[in-house]
Amino acid sequence: MSSDLPDYYFRVRENGAVVFRVDTENRQRRIEMDQIAVVNIKNGDVKPHGDTKLTKEDKAEINAWMAERRALLDARTVDDILRTVDHLNLTSQWVQSKATPDQLEQITDTLLLAMHDLRSVLVRKKADRLLKGKK
Template identity: 75%
Template sequence: MAGDLPTYYFRIRENGAVVFKVDTENRQRRIEMEEIAVVNVKNGNIKPHGDRALAADERAEIEAWLQERIAVLAARDLDDILRAVDHMNLTTQWAQSKATDAQLEQVTDRLLLAMHDLRTVLVRKKADRLMKDENKAAE
């Protein structure tokens, strides 16, 4: 079992992770985890635990995990949005074919406001991208 364990364990938190060094090479053959750092995914900060100074290989391992975690979270964000598009289509089908008047009354205003807000943001962002592209073409 000891050979299968990674050298580092990352306990995921909302904004990153707590990093532990895994040790199984002790007299009791127990798994010991020493907290070595805290990582913040949003700003990229790596803060050593207590007075500990991170070794170069530890920092490299943490930075590699950080880059991988950022990529995983970005992919999840995109997947969530694509699922939202699917859900909007399912909601449209529900409203057209299954919803009762009472159900539509309950959700219509909230849906219309959310869709209006989303449309406003998307149109503004699209216009910004088009203007940026036109400026690049003019240069």
């Protein structure tokens, strides 16, 4: 089992990860995880832990993880937006078929303002893209 473990473990946190080097080659045959760095995915900072000197392999693994993590987070963002579209469609159906007048009173203004704000931003961004395409 221990031979199947990766050489590095990334403990995900809010803006990145804590990076550990995994060691199973010790006399007790225990899994040891030595913290080697802290990664900030937002700004790309990699801070070695304590007196740790990161090797080229460490840096390569960390950079590969950061690229994969960014791609995963980007994909999740798009998926979340597509789920929002589904929720908007379900909300439309609920409003048309099941909502009571009291429920509509509760949500109408907030939902209209949010939709107006979203529409304004989308229209502005679409116009910017169209203008860039003509230049």
